Amino acid sequence: MTEQASLKQQASALNMYGLLANWPAITDEQLPWLAQWLTWELVERKQRSLQRRLASAKLGRFKTLSEFDWQWPQKIDQQAVQRLMQLEFLSDASNIIFMGGNGVGKSTIAQNLGYQAVMQGYTVLFTLAANMLNELAAQDGDNALRRRLAYYAKPQLLLIDEVGYLSYSNRHADLLFEIINRRYEKNATIVTTNRPFSEWNEVFPNAACVVSLIDRLVHHSEVIAIEGESYRMKEAQEQANKRRGAKKGKAK
Template sequence: MIANPAQYEPLRLRAKALHLNGLVAHWSEVGDAEWIALLLQWEEEERAHRSLQRRIRQARLGHFKTMADFDWAWPKRIDRGAVEELMSLAFLADATNIVFVGPNGVGKSTLAQNIAYQALIQGHTVLFKPASQMLGELAALDSDAALRRRLRHYAAPDVLVIDEVGYLSYSNRHADLLFELVSRRYQNRSTLVTTNKPFAEWSDVFPNAACVVSLVDRLVHRAEVISIEGDSYRFKEARERAEIRASRRAATKSSLHKAPPS
């Protein structure tokens, strides 16, 4: 029997929360054992780790460069302070939307992925989806019931990242579906959007769509809009890799010319 049951009650409640029913059933026999606290800590840490890994898989973030490797000096213009503040996730408290606007290759998706990953670490649900894939999937559904289910799926995560809006043009139906999704999440959950088009050009992305003005208005109300200017970092990396390969070839060629005849 435990000499002072009240002293070990917090541990028993932790065991109960973990559904360790066998341990709870025999608590009076082992509840004061020194190994109990360590066992509970191991179980909690392992479950937290498995939960994070499961949510990472479900989020479909893919591979991305961490903020430690982000080259802040490359963009010609970026509000680093605003981006770093977003990493605190304070915007989730009032369901603020985030929009990264800028040309190809300046790191919009990387920033969105890092914010989404931070949200996962903090226990939030996240889904990362390219705009073309998400809208194409929704538009292809041939029944109202299936469409409603899929809209609920996209409306549910604490953070939804819609990547690369503006790289393709869409029909009126696609525009209506995006408006419906943004409206469902409006003031309830945060949506992160990356786009290469300023909002004034979204009428080119959704030509002839009557809801474009309402879509933009709903998206940017109480939103943080981060504009990024600069050249493509991917082009920079490709050029550097080409220069390295050329330098290696030149060094190899030089060493062959200098080799003494056998």
């Protein structure tokens, strides 16, 4: 393929129709300048696409895994987490469930996986379980509900954070089942929860769909259990100790 043909192919991939319409007017002397211009355009479009996907993902602020204290949890499979960062579960449309107490790093790991997925070109959405379910339950009319269900079903990776911290009505349980069912074997879902599945009947009291919900969620899934004390409490205690030390130093 000649240089001019290669550049024309790039311009076509970038949908630069005005440039393509005037392609016969391009001279060989202009090709180096054109190559640089197309490179700038491609880099800029990729950067804008990344920024849009990051904004749409709504990941919020989080610590990177390089800052994660792997020695703090009493139980965590670091190798499994590092393997998940390769994102093979996305191509399989598998689910990941992070299960453990408060402050052990479930959300942080999930957010890191979401960020890695965005950087690799996937569409991602992070949401608190309560925010998603309350929003869906508040939709006025079937059309509005269908649009919001489609919104949560569409991303290639959906991260649902903090399932189990609140109790929900049967209506909320049905809506969560609908989301999981729509994504089943199509798109990957990550769920963080502080409750084992045996206690989800307490999260969704009297909901008839709980067994089916768990069944859809755990099929083609990997469960990562994390055990330990809250790292947030550890950090809060360390900060309090520093403040007390600073006050004693001023008092001397």
